[in-house]
Amino acid sequence: MSAWNEGRPAVVITGGTSGLGRAALLRLLRSGADVVAIGRSEDRCASLESELQAEFTTQLVRVVPCDLSTTHRTREGAEQIRAILRESGHLAVDVLINNAAVASSWRITTAEGYESQFAVNHLAPFLLTNELMPQLQLGYPGRVIVVTSGSHRNGRIHWGDPMLTRGYSMLRAYRQSKLANVLFCTELNQRYAPTGRLRAYAYDPGLMRTDIGSKSTAGIERMIWGLRVRSPGAIDPDVSARALVRLALNEVPKPDRFYRQLESPARPARRSTDLRDAARLWAVSAKLCASEKAVPH
Amino acid sequence: MKQTAVITGAAGGLGNSFAWEFAARGWDLFLTDRDEESLRVLARGLQRAHDVVVRLHACDLSDDTDRSLFAGILRAETPSVGALVNVAGFDSEGPFVSRDPAVLIRMMRVNMEAGMVLTHSLCSFPRSTELLRVINVASLAAFYPMPFKATYAATKSFVLSSSLALREELSGVATITVLCPAGMPTTPSARRAILDQGALGRLTTLNTSDVVRETIDAAMRGRPIVVPGFLNRAILRASHLIPSRLVAGLIGRRWGTARSYPERRPTERLAGGGS
Numbered sequence: 001m002s003a004w005n006e007g008r009p010a011v012v013i014t015g016g017t018s019g020l021g022r023a024a025l026l027r028l029l030r031s032g033a034d035v036v037a038i039g040r041s042e043d044r045c046a047s048l049e050s051e052l053q054a055e056f057t058t059q060l061v062r063v064v065p066c067d068l069s070t071t072h073r074t075r076e077g078a079e080q081i082r083a084i085l086r087e088s089g090h091l092a093v094d095v096l097i098n099n100a101a102v103a104s105s106w107r108i109t110t111a112e113g114y115e116s117q118f119a120v121n122h123l124a125p126f127l128l129t130n131e132l133m134p135q136l137q138l139g140y141p142g143r144v145i146v147v148t149s150g151s152h153r154n155g156r157i158h159w160g161d162p163m164l165t166r167g168y169s170m171l172r173a174y175r176q177s178k179l180a181n182v183l184f185c186t187e188l189n190q191r192y193a194p195t196g197r198l199r200a201y202a203y204d205p206g207l208m209r210t211d212i213g214s215k216s217t218a219g220i221e222r223m224i225w226g227l228r229v230r231s232p233g234a235i236d237p238d239v240s241a242r243a244l245v246r247l248a249l250n251e252v253p254k255p256d257r258f259y260r261q262l263e264s265p266a267r268p269a270r271r272s273t274d275l276r277d278a279a280r281l282w283a284v285s286a287k288l289c290a291s292e293k294a295v296p297h
Numbered sequence: 298m299k300q301t302a303v304i305t306g307a308a309g310g311l312g313n314s315f316a317w318e319f320a321a322r323g324w325d326l327f328l329t330d331r332d333e334e335s336l337r338v339l340a341r342g343l344q345r346a347h348d349v350v351v352r353l354h355a356c357d358l359s360d361d362t363d364r365s366l367f368a369g370i371l372r373a374e375t376p377s378v379g380a381l382v383n384v385a386g387f388d389s390e391g392p393f394v395s396r397d398p399a400v401l402i403r404m405m406r407v408n409m410e411a412g413m414v415l416t417h418s419l420c421s422f423p424r425s426t427e428l429l430r431v432i433n434v435a436s437l438a439a440f441y442p443m444p445f446k447a448t449y450a451a452t453k454s455f456v457l458s459s460s461l462a463l464r465e466e467l468s469g470v471a472t473i474t475v476l477c478p479a480g481m482p483t484t485p486s487a488r489r490a491i492l493d494q495g496a497l498g499r500l501t502t503l504n505t506s507d508v509v510r511e512t513i514d515a516a517m518r519g520r521p522i523v524v525p526g527f528l529n530r531a532i533l534r535a536s537h538l539i540p541s542r543l544v545a546g547l548i549g550r551r552w553g554t555a556r557s558y559p560e561r562r563p564t565e566r567l568a569g570g571g572s
């Protein structure tokens with residue numbers, strides 16, 4: 001843990017209650033990090049928190065329920081995270097792992113009227129990162145990881161209708177959101193890497209045996225997910241969590257290799273590093289997340 | 298002049314899709330629902346995404362006083378109101394005797410009375426030359442007597458029947474379009490119900506935003522009824538060939554097995570009931 005000046009690194013991870021996030025949370029704790037995790041279900045958060053606090057008694061473990069589907073709850077979540085970390089002596093957020101995501105056969109709208117995959121998979125990482133930006137820039141340098149997916153390669157940003165009110169399909173929405181994840185990292189590095197205070201990484205976890213494709217799906221889509229996760233190509237989420245945690249805690253890799261597939265640097269789709277699109281997506285997202293106290297334009 | 302769409306039940310899945318689609322078409326909005334905070338959250342999202350004015354007024358449409366107050370506010374706005382979308386409504390599904398009659402009565406008040414009162418208040422004063430576009434959300438249930446949803450289906454029949462009649466009476470002032478959708482995946486429990494119905498449930502389910510777009514288009518053209526989805530229309534047409542008593546029997550059996558409600562037992566007479 002030589003990369004950290006003093007004591008334990010402070011790590012924030014979203015979607016800590018199942019799949020990759022849960023496996024990574026365990027590994028982060030075993031590596032000695034202080035961790036604040038976010039989940040959506042109060043019950044699952046409470047039981048996981050008490051289970052983990054019993055096992056890891058000498059470090060910070062919190063599992064905070066926060067529905068990341070609306071901007072006001074995400075803002076409140078950021079505030080809670082700051083307060084918890086401050087209380088245990090952390091002024092900085094050393095690592096933020098944006099992992100939570102949803103996939104849905106149905107076009108579901110959030111309380112703000114947004115399409116849920118765009119809101120949870122893209123806007124929540126965008127807003128949470130921006131809300132925690134002052135704390136991240138106190139890191140050495142702060143690290144933002146956004147868990148994306150290889151399927152971003154087939155994605156398009158639907159600029160005229162990002163909420164996909166027309167022609168919604170689960171995959172179209174999912175791929176758009178995962179492409180947005182990589183574009184977001186591109187823009188973060190544009191803005192902050194030159195300052196030396198923050199680095200962003202897009203992480204492709206590979207095909208993992210998790211429930212993401214059966215939580216809000218039906219029919220063919222549900223069936224196909226079942227077949228995919230049982231295929232020999234699918235890995236245990238813990239295998240992917242090992243690479244993710246290494247990316248989070250070990251020596252900082254070069255920023256020009258910001259896209260990683262499991263252990264190794266890889267090449268993302270060309271359109272995910274398009275600087276004009278990256279800037280445009282930032283502007284669109286800032287508008288959709290705006291508050292009286294606006295995020296930087 | 299910019300027109301305003303009034304939407305009841307705006308905070309729900311269908312209501313918020315109507316709000317979004319009207320805003321995307323450049324309409325200003327006047328939203329109502331029971332919970333003020335949810336309306337605020339939705340309004341914020343709509344205003345960020347679209348360049349429109351959103352106003353809100355929280356009220357309980359099953360409450361007489363609340364409802365009259367809201368109708369009064371609308372009346373004052375009549376000239377700018379170009380559309381009224383009556384989405385507010387709910388269901389209380391399950392065996393009749395285990396329903397709370399108070400809830401059923403509240404349901405009747407929201408599903409039938411609210412839309413009627415608001416339509417009345419917007420049509421009873423002189424309007425500008427523009428026609429008022431009224432959209433009433435009924436259900437596929439409007440067409441059949443439905444065991445386990447008996448009262449609900451009847452409230453929706455009321456909406457369908459009165460809309461078709463008023464449409465003639467108000468021609469020149471307003472157009473009335475009735476939306477009769479099958480289940481839509483707007484809430485977790487609706488999605489569970491769709492899964493419970495198996496393949497048919499999944500096939501007859503449509504994306505809410507498509508339904509909404511189709512309905513607004515139909516309303517602008519003054520069409521009387523919208524039944525979204527090819528399969529739903531086919532089922533509806535087929536069912537017209539069968540006497541409604543038989544349709545009710547079929548539906549009862551399907552829902553009974555899908556939701557595993559207790560078998561219907563022959564009515565047991567309570568003591569003292571006479572004869």
Ligand SMILES: NC(=O)c1ccc[n+]([C@@H]2O[C@H](COP(=O)([O-])OP(=O)(O)OC[C@H]3O[C@@H](n4cnc5c(N)ncnc54)[C@H](OP(=O)(O)O)[C@@H]3O)[C@@H](O)[C@H]2O)c1
Nearest residue numbers: 015017018019020040067068069100101149207208210212
């Ligand atoms: N599985 C794969 O093969 C695969 C492939 C490529 C990329 N990925 C990416 O890997 C990441 C993790 O996926 P996974 O497979 O581990 O999925 P998962 O098991 O479903 O985990 C998703 C996590 O996000 C949480 N979450 C969902 N919606 C939320 C909300 N509104 N607010 C707060 N938390 C919310 C979930 O909470 P609950 O526990 O309450 O559900 C859960 O903890 C995602 O970014 C996904 O896109 C996965």
